[in-house]
Amino acid sequence: MPYSVTKNSVKEVRYLNKDFASFKENLIEFTKIYFPNEFNDFNEASPGMMFIEMAAYVGDVLSYYIDNQFKESLLAFAEEKRTVYNMAQALGYKPKLATGAVTDLDLFQTVPAITSGTGDSYTTKPDLNYALRFRENMQVQSVTGVNFLSVDDVNFKFSSSNDPMEISIYESNNNIPVTYLLKKSVKVVSGDLKTEYVTIGSAEKYKRIALSEPDVTEIISCLDSDGNRWHEVPFLAQDTVFVDQINDVRTDDQLYTQADQAPYLLKLLKTSRRFTTFIREDGRTEMRFGAGTSDSPDEEIVPNPDEVGSSLPGSPSKLGEAFDPSNFLKTKAYGQAPSNTTLTIRYRHGGGIDHNIASDSIKTMINTQIEIDESGLSSGLLAATKSSVALNNSIPATGGRGPESIIEVKNNALAYFQAQSRAVTKEDYITRVYSLPARFGNVAKAYIIQDTQLDSQSGANSEDRIVNPLALNLYVLGYDASKRLVNLNQAVKENIQTYLTQFRMVTDAVNIKDAFVINIGVSFNILTQAGYNKEEVLLKAIQKVKEFFDIDKWQIAQPIVAADLAYEISLCDGVSAVVPPEEDNPKGLPVVIKNKYLKSGGYSGNVYNIDEATRDGVVYPSLDPSCFELKFSSTDIEGRVVGDSTGDN
Numbered sequence: 001m002p003y004s005v006t007k008n009s010v011k012e013v014r015y016l017n018k019d020f021a022s023f024k025e026n027l028i029e030f031t032k033i034y035f036p037n038e039f040n041d042f043n044e045a046s047p048g049m050m051f052i053e054m055a056a057y058v059g060d061v062l063s064y065y066i067d068n069q070f071k072e073s074l075l076a077f078a079e080e081k082r083t084v085y086n087m088a089q090a091l092g093y094k095p096k097l098a099t100g101a102v103t104d105l106d107l108f109q110t111v112p113a114i115t116s117g118t119g120d121s122y123t124t125k126p127d128l129n130y131a132l133r134f135r136e137n138m139q140v141q142s143v144t145g146v147n148f149l150s151v152d153d154v155n156f157k158f159s160s161s162n163d164p165m166e167i168s169i170y171e172s173n174n175n176i177p178v179t180y181l182l183k184k185s186v187k188v189v190s191g192d193l194k195t196e197y198v199t200i201g202s203a204e205k206y207k208r209i210a211l212s213e214p215d216v217t218e219i220i221s222c223l224d225s226d227g228n229r230w231h232e233v234p235f236l237a238q239d240t241v242f243v244d245q246i247n248d249v250r251t252d253d254q255l256y257t258q259a260d261q262a263p264y265l266l267k268l269l270k271t272s273r274r275f276t277t278f279i280r281e282d283g284r285t286e287m288r289f290g291a292g293t294s295d296s297p298d299e300e301i302v303p304n305p306d307e308v309g310s311s312l313p314g315s316p317s318k319l320g321e322a323f324d325p326s327n328f329l330k331t332k333a334y335g336q337a338p339s340n341t342t343l344t345i346r347y348r349h350g351g352g353i354d355h356n357i358a359s360d361s362i363k364t365m366i367n368t369q370i371e372i373d374e375s376g377l378s379s380g381l382l383a384a385t386k387s388s389v390a391l392n393n394s395i396p397a398t399g400g401r402g403p404e405s406i407i408e409v410k411n412n413a414l415a416y417f418q419a420q421s422r423a424v425t426k427e428d429y430i431t432r433v434y435s436l437p438a439r440f441g442n443v444a445k446a447y448i449i450q451d452t453q454l455d456s457q458s459g460a461n462s463e464d465r466i467v468n469p470l471a472l473n474l475y476v477l478g479y480d481a482s483k484r485l486v487n488l489n490q491a492v493k494e495n496i497q498t499y500l501t502q503f504r505m506v507t508d509a510v511n512i513k514d515a516f517v518i519n520i521g522v523s524f525n526i527l528t529q530a531g532y533n534k535e536e537v538l539l540k541a542i543q544k545v546k547e548f549f550d551i552d553k554w555q556i557a558q559p560i561v562a563a564d565l566a567y568e569i570s571l572c573d574g575v576s577a578v579v580p581p582e583e584d585n586p587k588g589l590p591v592v593i594k595n596k597y598l599k600s601g602g603y604s605g606n607v608y609n610i611d612e613a614t615r616d617g618v619v620y621p622s623l624d625p626s627c628f629e630l631k632f633s634s635t636d637i638e639g640r641v642v643g644d645s646t647g648d649n
Contacts, residue, residue: 023060098403099399102190103393106185111182148188149193163438188397205290209343211287211349223343241274244265247263262489265495353402356400370389443476443488519604526569526642527642532573545639548565554629576644590617608622
């Protein structure tokens with residue numbers, strides 16, 4: 001009896017069809033197997049084939065959209081801009097719409113001289129009562145029409161290690177200075193400043209405000225009608241923000257004396273007035289606010305128990321009932337919603353590759369208010385001071401670029417998610433310390449090691465130490481106004497401690513300590529090549545030593561390799577050989593390294609035995625983290641020409 005298929009039998013369905021041709025082929029096969037008597041006309045022009053092809057078409061379209069939907073749910077394979085933007089920001093990464101160009105802007109002004117004394121005993125100094133102040137976000141413009149904004153205040157009245165001021169004689173009469181020229185530098189970033197006013201009525205949960213301008217690079221401030229400041233946070237559940245405050249007696253009655261190194265103090269502020277930002281696919285920035293109606297600080301991120309469980313003893317419990325998930329939002333944990341106010345929003349927008357301008361291009365100051373206490377000042381001298389203001393960028397503006405591509409957003413978001421903006425490794429901590437904004441202090445050198453403690457199991461008199469896994473020792477140094485290493489004051493250290501709070505692991509304790517500065521001197525002997533001027537060759541060799549010990553090239557715990565220094569000297573044009581000095585050279589080094597320690601001479605006071613620290617031609621730093629420094633290059637380098645290649649002395 002031949003095999004036959006009944007209508008009640010289980011029909012085999014294949015689920016591997018992915019395109020129109022395979023759908024059509026399998027539908028034809030399915031029809032032949034299960035409906036041999038009902039339909040057998042498989043001619044392309046038959047009505048039955050029309051329905052088969054229509055079914056194959058629908059299957060192909062549905063298969064495409066299912067595949068596309070699945071692909072768009074994975075960041076690595078998504079292609080739609082909206083999808084990529086949403087998933088990137090869900091991972092904590094905000095796509096960059098545009099990037100402004102950055103450069104250093106030099107500002108100049110003149111001030112009159114103050115002369116005291118008579119005859120040959122007179123002295124002059126600049127009258128800093130005429131020093132001007134320019135606030136942050138000072139607007140300047142290039143000759144090509146690109147606007148720039150300053151990222152810090154410029155105050156000619158003060159000079160510090162992180163904000164130095166150059167002073168030179170501008171005009172003199174009979175060799176007596178009449179006016180001085182003051183110069184300061186500030187970083188500027190390209191972009192336009194925009195102020196928007198948004199009127200808000202009754203409170204609206206999770207209020208959204210879309211800024212009118214595209215390519216917003218920074219929201220500078222958001223103030224309501226009552227003068228309250230609204231702070232930007234990465235996510236609404238974060239109720240603590242970092243704010244900077246001018247380091248004066250009103251901010252801190254103890255640390256204000258250390259404002260030379262830390263003009264601003266970094267403080268933690270708990271606030272309910274906060275917002276987060278979201279980048280839309282059309283390039284506009286959206287400000288998103290919370291759902292609370294109270295102006296009290298958030299206490300805890302938990303739902304209101306009255307909305308879920310029993311509120312009073314003996315009352316019916318609601319835990320066994322279905323409840324509205326929105327009840328969990330009836331807490332001010334996500335910040336306050338603005339109501340019955342007008343928000344004043346200032347932000348910077350714009351950027352692009354055309355903002356990368358050449359040097360000597362920024363010449364004009366626009367819409368900038370000059371601040372100065374005019375009481376007791378001469379109106380004529382004051383007018384001359386204000387008119388003397390000049391500016392220029394000595395280096396090109398670079399870094400400007402357009403929006404990130406979809407591929408760049410995906411790659412950057414995945415990398416950002418892996419990093420999590422946390423400080424985990426030692427390198428993470430070093431990077432974060434160096435990224436401390438300059439207004440909070442100047443960290444020149446940083447070094448971090450695991451903390452250790454005495455091993456109590458080895459006896460009271462033992463010096464054996466064991467690693468403390470829950471603490472890190474961060475050693476830091478700063479620069480003075482002459483770019484020489486100094487210990488950081490307490491104000492800067494507290495700023496570092498506060499700054500690291502937002503990145504460090506909760507189990508990590510960070511102890512901030514002073515690294516040691518070991519001041520050194522260098523002496524060397526050379527032979528010159530025949531026919532070269534010995535004095536010129538020696539000056540070149542000394543310059544090589546200065547470049548070798550350029551403080552920017554040296555880090556804490558970095559050793560001195562004497563052979564490397566000798567090699568650099570030997571590269572000077574006219575040097576025939578570097579001859580090891582015979583005096584004060586028990587190790588026979590090609591160059592001699594000496595410890596300079598006398599405080600009366602301006603050195604650190606740290607005594608270090610160079611000979612004992614030298615092994616195989618390498619001068620090692622101390623076990624306690626330290627940094628070598630050639631402090632006074634004009635006097636701490638001793639070089640001699642002991643002859644030339646022909647044997648002449």
